[in-house]
Amino acid sequence: MDLGPYLMLASLEGAVGAAVLALTALGLSLVFGVMRIVNVAHGEFYMLGAVLAWWVTSMIGGHPALGFVAAMVVAPLVVGLIAAAAERLVLRRLNYDPEATIVATIGLLYVIQQLALSTYGADARPVPAPIDFRIQFPWFGYSGYKLCVIVASAALMLGVWLVLTRTRAGLMMRATQYDPETARAFAIPVGRVYAGVFAAGAMLAALGAVLIVPIQQAHYLMGHDPLLLSFIVVIIGGLGSLRGTVLAAVIIGMSDGIISVFFSPTLAKILATLLVAFVLVWRPTGLFGARAA
Amino acid sequence: MSRAVGLHLGLLAALAAAQFLLPDYHHGNLARIMVLAAFASAYNITFGYAGMLSLGHAMFFGAGLYAAGLAAEFGGTAAPLGLVLGVLAGAIVATVVGLLALRTTGVSFMIVTLMFAQAGFLTVLYFGEFTRGDEGFVLAPAARTVLGLSLADPATRYWAALCVFGAVMLGSLALARSAFGRVLAAIRENEERTRMLGYDVFRAKLMALAVSGAMAGAAGAAYALLFGYVGATFASIQYSILPLLWVLMGGAATVLGPFLGTLLMFYLIDISSSFTTAHMMIVGFALIGLILFFPKGILGTLRERAAPWLP
Numbered sequence: 001m002d003l004g005p006y007l008m009l010a011s012l013e014g015a016v017g018a019a020v021l022a023l024t025a026l027g028l029s030l031v032f033g034v035m036r037i038v039n040v041a042h043g044e045f046y047m048l049g050a051v052l053a054w055w056v057t058s059m060i061g062g063h064p065a066l067g068f069v070a071a072m073v074v075a076p077l078v079v080g081l082i083a084a085a086a087e088r089l090v091l092r093r094l095n096y097d098p099e100a101t102i103v104a105t106i107g108l109l110y111v112i113q114q115l116a117l118s119t120y121g122a123d124a125r126p127v128p129a130p131i132d133f134r135i136q137f138p139w140f141g142y143s144g145y146k147l148c149v150i151v152a153s154a155a156l157m158l159g160v161w162l163v164l165t166r167t168r169a170g171l172m173m174r175a176t177q178y179d180p181e182t183a184r185a186f187a188i189p190v191g192r193v194y195a196g197v198f199a200a201g202a203m204l205a206a207l208g209a210v211l212i213v214p215i216q217q218a219h220y221l222m223g224h225d226p227l228l229l230s231f232i233v234v235i236i237g238g239l240g241s242l243r244g245t246v247l248a249a250v251i252i253g254m255s256d257g258i259i260s261v262f263f264s265p266t267l268a269k270i271l272a273t274l275l276v277a278f279v280l281v282w283r284p285t286g287l288f289g290a291r292a293a
Numbered sequence: 294m295s296r297a298v299g300l301h302l303g304l305l306a307a308l309a310a311a312q313f314l315l316p317d318y319h320h321g322n323l324a325r326i327m328v329l330a331a332f333a334s335a336y337n338i339t340f341g342y343a344g345m346l347s348l349g350h351a352m353f354f355g356a357g358l359y360a361a362g363l364a365a366e367f368g369g370t371a372a373p374l375g376l377v378l379g380v381l382a383g384a385i386v387a388t389v390v391g392l393l394a395l396r397t398t399g400v401s402f403m404i405v406t407l408m409f410a411q412a413g414f415l416t417v418l419y420f421g422e423f424t425r426g427d428e429g430f431v432l433a434p435a436a437r438t439v440l441g442l443s444l445a446d447p448a449t450r451y452w453a454a455l456c457v458f459g460a461v462m463l464g465s466l467a468l469a470r471s472a473f474g475r476v477l478a479a480i481r482e483n484e485e486r487t488r489m490l491g492y493d494v495f496r497a498k499l500m501a502l503a504v505s506g507a508m509a510g511a512a513g514a515a516y517a518l519l520f521g522y523v524g525a526t527f528a529s530i531q532y533s534i535l536p537l538l539w540v541l542m543g544g545a546a547t548v549l550g551p552f553l554g555t556l557l558m559f560y561l562i563d564i565s566s567s568f569t570t571a572h573m574m575i576v577g578f579a580l581i582g583l584i585l586f587f588p589k590g591i592l593g594t595l596r597e598r599a600a601p602w603l604p
Contacts, residue, residue, distance in 0.1 A: 038400055038403075038404070090581055090585065093585055094584065094585065098399060098400050099346050099399070099400070099403070100584050100588065102346065102348075102400070102403060103537065103541065103580055103583075103584045104580065104581050104584050104585070106534055106537075106577075106580055107576070107577040107578065107579070107580030107581035107582075107584070108577065108581065109577070110573040110574065110576045110577030110580070111573070111574055111577035111578060111581070112577075113573055113577075114571045114572075114573035114574040114577065115574070117571075117573070118570075118571055118574075228408075228411060231404060231407075231408070232408075235404065264419070266415050266418055266419045267419060269411075269415050270412050270415045270416060270419060273408045273409075273411045273412040273415070274408070274409075274412050276404075276405075276408050277393070277394070277405050277408040277409050277412070278393075280397055280401050280404060280405045280408075281393045281394065281396050281397060281405060282396075
């Protein structure tokens with residue numbers, strides 16, 4: 001194959017990765033933006049989404065699309081409930097202290113991972129794609145499902161944007177983000193907003209995982225890379241800035257895909273992690289906001 | 294001799310005596326616990342005394358581990374030199390990382406250290422040709438001798454572990470009681486005020502990180518030389534989180550807390566493994582439970598309630 005088609009294939013792979021990454025990172029960014037906490041267990045919510053998707057699709061027989069649609073509904077709901085429970089039982093009692101929250105969510109990460117290992121097992125399991133067609137380019141054929149992932153992810157992000165800017169719930173979230181004290185004075189139930197935002201963030205991660213699981217298999221350790229990549233994206237994009245998050249996800253996801261195709265995936269990750277470290281070092285307050293520091 | 298010094302020397306004496314009384318199994322465990330407790334003590338310098346939440350200490354432990362391990366594997370160095378190299382590697386990596394990461398504080402500092410440590414871990418995997426990546430490599434017996442004694446022998450190993458742990462613990466004690474230790478505590482309590490009083494906060498934190506890195510490097514090198522195995526797992530995130538857990542459990546900013554936490558956590562997992570394989574669940578619930586109900590740890594709570602003299 002010539003360089004041109006090869007590069008096109010690499011970009012397509014990168015775009016699929018970027019689409020799912022954007023969705024996952026959006027969840028992390030939303031939680032950080034509104035609640036000013038770092039959720040280290042975010043990758044585990046992603047993993048739970050994938051594992052639940054496997055469960056739902058393997059229980060529902062018939063056409064693969066049927067199980068997949070059910071998974072798109074069930075997995076985020078269950079993950080959201082778990083996240084809301086964790087928020088009420090643990091994070092609220094810590095008063096959202098940034099460092100205590102990190103320790104607690106690390107604990108949550110281990111608990112969820114062990115739950116998945118004990119019940120689901122250590123095997124990687126595939127989920128059948130809901131649609132099965134290939135798009136034939138002149139140089140190579142490409143899975144149609146992968147293109148659908150990009151479209152679906154874009155649609156979901158548009159949905160998030162509409163909720164945040166056009167609905168009452170979105171207004172409450174933005175008010176809480178801007179100033180929780182004043183929001184409370186205007187009778188906004190800040191505690192419930194926090195629980196809702198934390199659940200919503202987890203649900204976005206779960207949705208991303210359901211979309212990716214027909215391409216990658218579900219595995220109990222799969223939350224690790226999305227967590228680190230989401231950190232990277234959220235930091236580079238600027239915390240709390242959802243537009244920045246999406247833009248950074250596209251850049252990081254695309255370059256990760258392209259570097260992985262041409263060089264080694266490990267090298268791509270080393271470069272990305274170092275990039276973040278240096279962005280944070282040189283723009284510590286610019287990207288993180290003065291309040292978190 | 295004050296109560297505090299007596300207590301710490303007493304613990305070392307008790308540990309020295311314990312090896313003659315303990316059955317083989319616990320004898321081996323205790324040697325491992327002492328090396329890991331040295332690592333936890335190193336973590337305690339930055340997290341406990343200076344109040345910096347780092348998620349990158351696996352990088353310093355790994356630097357010591359690989360400095361000693363690779364030097365023995367490819368340079369044929371003797372064990373004492375390996376330990377020195379480990380200390381140097383830990384201190385140098387910590388200083389370089391500190392120069393960059395200390396420009397940030399709080400949550401940003403935690404993420405920057407996590408990212409550097411992750412880059413370090415991936416680098417170990419990337420140079421798999423030499424490090425053999427996840428699989429790791431076993432040190433040759435020739436590389437594991439000190440003064441003609443083999444470190445593979447349980448008695449020698451125990452004494453060596455006790456020496457490393459003793460040095461790190463007494464170093465922590467001296468640091469905690471020194472003027473420098475008080476400056477670190479002041480930074481933890483109120484960084485701005487310390488700066489206003491004329492202390493160079495950046496320099497103090499960098500020194501704390503360098504000392505902590507040197508201690509962690511010593512623990513890493515000792516681990517490689519005493520147990521003869523070098524693998525990428527020891528540079529992974531897990532080994533940044535474990536010292537945090539041990540220190541939280543024993544009590545942050547107490548000299549003996551890291552040892553107590555390591556001992557308890559090690560046996561908690563050891564005992565529970567006879568009826569469940571769910572180690573991660575125990576670690577997870579321990580972290581959540583400690584931060585929710587017991588944020589000062591065992592010795593921290595004891596100091597608050599009963600023994601204010603505890604260093």
